[in-house]
Amino acid sequence: MIEISDLYKYYGDRKAIGPLSFSIEAGEIVGLLGLNGAGKTTTLRILACDLLPSAGRVLVDGLDVVDHPHEVRSRIGYLPDRPPLYDEMSVRAFLHFAARLRGVDAGAADARVAEALAVTQLDDVAADPISSLSHGFKQRVGIAQAIVHKPRLLVLDEPISGLDPVQIVEMRALLRSLRGKHTIVLSSHILSEISETCDRILVIRDGEIGAQGTEQELSAKLLHGVRVELTVRGPAAEGAGYRVARGEAAKALELAREVEGVTSVEQLTTTEPGSDVVSFAVEADRDVRAALCAELVQAGIGILEVKRSERELESVFLRLATRRAPGAKDRSAAAGRASAGGDARKAPAEEQAEEGEGET
Numbered sequence: 099m100i101e102i103s104d105l106y107k108y109y110g111d112r113k114a115i116g117p118l119s120f121s122i123e124a125g126e127i128v129g130l131l132g133l134n135g136a137g138k139t140t141t142l143r144i145l146a147c148d149l150l151p152s153a154g155r156v157l158v159d160g161l162d163v164v165d166h167p168h169e170v171r172s173r174i175g176y177l178p179d180r181p182p183l184y185d186e187m188s189v190r191a192f193l194h195f196a197a198r199l200r201g202v203d204a205g206a207a208d209a210r211v212a213e214a215l216a217v218t219q220l221d222d223v224a225a226d227p228i229s230s231l232s233h234g235f236k237q238r239v240g241i242a243q244a245i246v247h248k249p250r251l252l253v254l255d256e257p258i259s260g261l262d263p264v265q266i267v268e269m270r271a272l273l274r275s276l277r278g279k280h281t282i283v284l285s286s287h288i289l290s291e292i293s294e295t296c297d298r299i300l301v302i303r304d305g306e307i308g309a310q311g312t313e314q315e316l317s318a319k320l321l322h323g324v325r326v327e328l329t330v331r332g333p334a335a336e337g338a339g340y341r342v343a344r345g346e347a348a349k350a351l352e353l354a355r356e357v358e359g360v361t362s363v364e365q366l367t368t369t370e371p372g373s374d375v376v377s378f379a380v381e382a383d384r385d386v387r388a389a390l391c392a393e394l395v396q397a398g399i400g401i402l403e404v405k406r407s408e409r410e411l412e413s414v415f416l417r418l419a420t421r422r423a424p425g426a427k428d429r430s431a432a433a434g435r436a437s438a439g440g441d442a443r444k445a446p447a448e449e450q451a452e453e454g455e456g457e458t
């Protein structure tokens with residue numbers, strides 16, 4: 099669906115991305131993960147034909163974004179990092195406008211708008227002016243305008259950014275509901291957010307792909323193992339109520355130590371009230387969650403929570419996003435200019451004009 103090879107983008111003298119190469123299969127949900135300034139927005143803007151590349155090739159459905167921008171745009175729904183919403187318009191009128199702009203026939207527009215409103219659960223605010231909506235609802239309008247023409251590919255720049263915890267959960271559910279209908283590329287700078295929604299993560303660092311894979315693959319590669327935190331409750335005793343005797347907590351830890359692949363077990367201080375609840379962290383050379391749970395359940399120990407450690411996720415991301423690969427190429431402007439071709443020599447003013455050219 100997407101083929102990017104040796105892509106470079108320069109802003110004046112400054113290299114923003116390159117050399118960048120990756121491909122995405124139809125139906126995949128792929129996350130671009132990187133720190134601020136890593137090059138996510140630039141990559142997505144080029145994919146969405148909102149910005150021209152300086153060098154390299156980007157194919158969407160076999161079509162080159164430079165040679166066939168109109169055909170590519172008709173296949174893409176794009177949520178920019180700051181969606182251009184018209185505040186004074188109602189949600190419905192704006193979506194109608196967006197549908198017509200993307201080539202939907204007048205006769206089909208109403209049905210498409212109704213569908214987009216339903217998918218994004220905006221029916222209740224369809225008649226409201228966009229200016230009256232919360233940030234979370236505005237993001238949903240941003241998604242609705244991106245899907246209104248039923249594009250095969252969705253390009254979403256930080257769809258979760260700035261949302262509160264409830265809105266994050268709702269946005270994740272919305273993104274998951276789009277699975278199967280579109281191929282999706284989205285960006286984020288938070289690993290735990292992106293790993294919830296995406297099949298595959300591309301880590302972008304200084305405009306290049308630093309690593310790629312699932313969250314598990316990335317953490318296994320970088321941390322040489324996994325860290326899991328478990329909270330358990332001991333087996334019910336006869337009579338009124340139950341308590342896990344000290345011996346039961348020790349038993350849970352002992353059982354965990356015996357699971358194949360486990361390298362260490364450490365008891366944590368639990369925030370749950372009651373002496374029958376015990377939390378512990380397990381380190382292992384592989385993903386032992388299923389085996390661990392089976393062992394504990396068999397011993398009558400109730401599992402209250404199992405999670406990959408947040409610390410682990412943060413640590414994976416920091417390593418991925420900030421570590422330079424050994425022998426990485428010189429990324430100085432001069433070295434980049436030499437390899438990126440003619441466009442890289444453009445002055446910033448020309449670059450600015452070029453950017454405008456791509457805007458829809």
Ligand SMILES: Nc1ncnc2c1ncn2[C@@H]1O[C@H](COP(=O)(O)OP(=O)(O)OP(=O)(O)O)[C@@H](O)[C@H]1O
Nearest residue numbers: 109113114132133134135136137138139140141287
């Ligand atoms: N219009 C521009 N003119 C000049 N430099 C730019 C422009 N847009 C981006 N850059 C630079 O290009 C690099 C990549 O920026 P980009 O916005 O693509 O990164 P990002 O990963 O999306 O970051 P963020 O998460 O902060 O949006 C950064 O160094 C940025 O300063």
